[in-house]
Amino acid sequence: MNTFSTTPKAQGTISSLWKLEKIILDTLDFKEVVQKIVDSVLTELGYLNLGYCIIVLTLIDEEKQVLKRISISKTEQAQKALEASPVPFEKIEIPLTELNNLLIRVLNSKVPWVTSNLSNVLCPPLDPKEVEPVQMALGIKSTSVYPVSSRGKIIGALIFSLSKNNEEVSEEERDLLSGFTDVVGLAVQNARLYSSLNETSEKLKEANERLKEVDKLKDEFVSLASHELRTPMTVIKSYLWLMLDKNNISALSEKQKKYIDRAYTSTQRLINLVNDMLNVSRIESGRFTLNMKQIDLGELINTVYTEMLPKAQEQKINLEFARPLQPMPKVNADPDRVEEVLINLIGNSLKFTPENGVIRISTEPDAKEQREIVSVTDNGKGIAAEDMSKLFQKFSMVGTNYLVKQNAQGTGLGLYLSKAMIELMGGKIRVESEGLGKGSKFSFTLKTS
Numbered sequence: 458m459n460t461f462s463t464t465p466k467a468q469g470t471i472s473s474l475w476k477l478e479k480i481i482l483d484t485l486d487f488k489e490v491v492q493k494i495v496d497s498v499l500t501e502l503g504y505l506n507l508g509y510c511i512i513v514l515t516l517i518d519e520e521k522q523v524l525k526r527i528s529i530s531k532t533e534q535a536q537k538a539l540e541a542s543p544v545p546f547e548k549i550e551i552p553l554t555e556l557n558n559l560l561i562r563v564l565n566s567k568v569p570w571v572t573s574n575l576s577n578v579l580c581p582p583l584d585p586k587e588v589e590p591v592q593m594a595l596g597i598k599s600t601s602v603y604p605v606s607s608r609g610k611i612i613g614a615l616i617f618s619l620s621k622n623n624e625e626v627s628e629e630e631r632d633l634l635s636g637f638t639d640v641v642g643l644a645v646q647n648a649r650l651y652s653s654l655n656e657t658s659e660k661l662k663e664a665n666e667r668l669k670e671v672d673k674l675k676d677e678f679v680s681l682a683s684h685e686l687r688t689p690m691t692v693i694k695s696y697l698w699l700m701l702d703k704n705n706i707s708a709l710s711e712k713q714k715k716y717i718d719r720a721y722t723s724t725q726r727l728i729n730l731v732n733d734m735l736n737v738s739r740i741e742s743g744r745f746t747l748n749m750k751q752i753d754l755g756e757l758i759n760t761v762y763t764e765m766l767p768k769a770q771e772q773k774i775n776l777e778f779a780r781p782l783q784p785m786p787k788v789n790a791d792p793d794r795v796e797e798v799l800i801n802l803i804g805n806s807l808k809f810t811p812e813n814g815v816i817r818i819s820t821e822p823d824a825k826e827q828r829e830i831v832s833v834t835d836n837g838k839g840i841a842a843e844d845m846s847k848l849f850q851k852f853s854m855v856g857t858n859y860l861v862k863q864n865a866q867g868t869g870l871g872l873y874l875s876k877a878m879i880e881l882m883g884g885k886i887r888v889e890s891e892g893l894g895k896g897s898k899f900s901f902t903l904k905t906s
Contacts, residue, residue, distance in 0.1 A: 473502055474636045481644045485651035490644050491528040494615075496769065498637065499530055505647035508621040510534040510597060514605075515560060516613035516645065524560055524613065525551040526644065534595045534618075541591045544582055555581060559602055560614050567611060569603045569635065571623045578602065579614060599623045603634055607642035615641060640856040687731045690724055733870040737851065746781045746794060747791040751906045754829055755785040757792055758818060761799045765807075773812040776803070779819040786822070788829050788903040794878045798886075801871040802833040802899045809897075828884070828902040840890035840897050848888055849876040875901070 480501060481493045495512040499505040512530040517523075526549045529535050548698055551558050556565070559577040563570050572578065576588040585805055597618045605613045615638055619626070699705060700717050709717065739745040762778040769776035799818075806816045816835045823830050840848070851873045879886045879901045886901040 460685050465664065473633055474640065476501060476636055476655045478640045478658075481640060482647070485648055487648040487652040490648040492531075494644065495528045495530040498634075499532065502633075504630075504647070505532065508619045508625070509617060510595060510620050511538060511616070511618040513616040513618075514613065514641070515616065516565070516605075517553070517611070522548070522553050524553060524564070525550050527613070534597075534620075538595060541594070542583070543587060549579075549582060551581065556762055557581075560616070563602045563604050563614050564611050567604050567606070568700050569601060571599060571601045571641075573599050573623070575600055575618065596620045599626075601626075601634065604636045605638050605642045605645070607646040612642060612645060630737075674828050687728065687735070690731065690772075694724045694728060696720065697724060730870075733874060736874055737870060737877075740874070740881070745881065747794065749789060749791055749882070751787045752790055752792045752795070753785070753787045754790075754795075754820065754831070754903065757779065757795060758799065758820070758831070759802070761796055762818060763799065765803050769803075769807060769816065772807060774807060774810050775813070775815045777815065777817045778863060779817060781820055785820060786829065787906040789906050790882050790884075790903045794882065798875040798901065799831070800834070802901075805871060806833055806835040806837060806897070810835045826902070827905050829905055830900055830902050832898055832900040834896065834898040836896040839893045839895040840888065841893055845888065845890070849886075879903075 477497050480497045481490060483492070484490055491514055494514050498512060501508055510532060511534050514527045514529075515524050516527050518525050528548050529539070530547060542549075551560060553561060553564070555561050558581065559570055559572055575592040575597055576583070576585040579588050595618075597620060599619050599622050601617045601619070601623070603615045603616055603617070604611050615634075616636060627721050696716055697720055700709070701714070701721060706714060736745065758778060759780075762776065766776050803816060803818070810816055814836050816833065816837075819834065821830050821832075822828075849872050851870060876886050883904050884902040886899070888897060888899050890897040
């Protein structure tokens with residue numbers, strides 16, 4: 458056994474190490490790094506002329522608890538050794554428990570070893586009888602094994618097979634090889650980290666692409682299913698409406714009327730859900746269309762107010778429209794979508810406002826932004842601070858833990874769609890509430906013409 462100093466002594470050795478360090482640390486690709494490690498000493502320093510025939514890098518596989526061959530120098534002797542080996546290079550694995558193998562002894566002792574018998578390095582897995590004629594044919598007289606460490610931990614070993622005896626190896630050569638192994642440990646560690654990051658990035662990219670595909674398929678399924686559901690549900694609703702018509706309802710018992718009325722209401726709710734899902738699918742796929750035009754906002758609000766008033770009266774809630782004294786400017790918007798947003802906001806307030814409560818629709822100009830602000834204010838249940846951020850999310854059912862009127866369930870898409878529609882028309886929507894029991898105020902803006 459020979460031990461060597463890890464501190465370079467000669468100025469030439471220091472220069473050579475700097476040169477090798479620059480070469481093997483110049484790239485972070487693992488495959489390139491491990492090949493440069495076994496080639497650089499031969500090609501850059503000309504050690505092939507000094508009798509260095511084959512250089513091999515081995516690394517520990519922690520999971521399998523074996524020492525694996527990773528790379529071999531591209532020399533004529535190395536090629537011959539590969540051809541003569543009965544075991545493929547990449548398949549050569551030595552259990553870390555195989556203490557008779559010189560490589561494993563080097564890993565455990567953490568100091569270099571030298572042998573004149575190549576079988577000490579190759580057996581097992583090879584048989585000594587198979588190794589001897591190969592060593593003779595290649596003209597290998599000595600083999601040095603140096604441990605490779607990173608951050609104080611042994612991670613593998615470098616094998617140097619020479620066509621000269623150990624006594625012919627100069628102190629400077631030994632000095633350089635010892636110093637070189639320190640650089641090798643750093644290069645391997647950096648390359649592994651970089652390759653691991655790259656592999657993780659690629660996996661994340663692939664996962665993201667798969668998610669996009671799944672999301673696209675989901676949107677297509679929702680759109681198709683919604684289209685297919687809407688037609689039969691409309692037909693069912695029509696037949697139920699005919700049964701509830703004043704000319705037919707007299708033939709029904711009170712219990713039948715009750716059941717059919719419930720079926721009619723549930724069918725309408727399902728149709729609303731299907732329509733909302735279709736709109737969500739169109740918005741998210743960029744297929745949602747707007748019919749933008751100049752509209753009289755006051756007239757539109759009055760239409761919605763008139764339509765929603767009977768429902769408010771039925772629930773014993775005061776619905777008010779604070780008409781401005783001055784004529785309102787026209788706004789640039791899609792009237793159908795603005796009407797839908799208003800109905801959503803008023804309907805939302807109706808769910809959470811108690812009897813004798815007040816819901817107020819109002820408008821005010823924002824001259825600075827050249828916009829008109831429309832607000833729906835109620836003195837209902839209000840909104841907790843922690844729920845404010847959830848309001849405009851898909852399928853958000855904020856308020857279900859509070860007092861909700863019977864049969865006042867929604868799709869959980871109304872506010873999400875309202876926000877999306879207003880933003881597509883170039884406006885903004887927001888909500889204000891001082892907390893539970895203090896009511897709420899939903900406002901949206903539209904550009905004036």
